[in-house]
Amino acid sequence: MRPGATASRGGAGSRAAGDERALTSVAAGDRFQGEAPGDIPRLWHVTLSVSGREAPLTEVRRALEQLAHDHPFLLTSRYAVDHAEIRYWEEARDLHDAAAVALRLWGEHRQTAGLPPWEIVGLEVIDRATYHQRIAEGYGPPPASPVGVHPF
Numbered sequence: 001m002r003p004g005a006t007a008s009r010g011g012a013g014s015r016a017a018g019d020e021r022a023l024t025s026v027a028a029g030d031r032f033q034g035e036a037p038g039d040i041p042r043l044w045h046v047t048l049s050v051s052g053r054e055a056p057l058t059e060v061r062r063a064l065e066q067l068a069h070d071h072p073f074l075l076t077s078r079y080a081v082d083h084a085e086i087r088y089w090e091e092a093r094d095l096h097d098a099a100a101v102a103l104r105l106w107g108e109h110r111q112t113a114g115l116p117p118w119e120i121v122g123l124e125v126i127d128r129a130t131y132h133q134r135i136a137e138g139y140g141p142p143p144a145s146p147v148g149v150h151p152f
Contacts, residue, residue: 041091044098045124045131050106051083052118057151059114060084064149066113077149084118085152090125099125 057080064077064084074088086105092098102123109115126134134140 041093043128044090044092044095045126045128046086046088046090046098046102047122047124048086048102048105048120049083049122050086050116050118051121052116054081055116057081060116061149061151063114063116067109067115068149070109070113076147078152079149080152082118083121083152095125095127099123 060079060081064079064086067086068074068077071088073090074086076087078085090098090101092101102125103120106115106118106120110117131140
């Protein structure tokens with residue numbers, strides 16, 4: 001087992017109360033000993049929604065642009081004075097890891113990007129096949145175009 005990996009793949013019951021799940025960075029194609037090909041990283045489409053007290057529109061835009069500059073994986077951001085939505089692709093081994101990274105994104109970059117002190121109010125994480133199926137059937141948001149930071 002690699003450093004930082006957990007020994008158990010069980011649910012929350014396999015960890016002591018208050019213990020956090022250890023996340024590991026896995027390069028594309030890497031496998032843990034004994035893993036099946038299905039355990040290699042996959043792409044997940046993430047939509048993160050945040051909201052809070054009103055903030056000046058120009059500051060919200062500048063902060064989201066800084067976040068996009070710091071993390072070019074962001075596809076698109078939409079914003080208003082009191083809420084924003086960020087959409088991007090995340091490479092992760094499973095939904096749990098993709099969601100954990102997404103749930104940390106806003107808080108971890110609040111200082112460096114100057115993001116408003118808003119809370120996460122929504123999270124959707126779907127696999128690539130589901131995303132493309134929704135688009136083909138006319139459900140869900142249209143593909144992120146134009147890419148970038150835009151008002152609602």
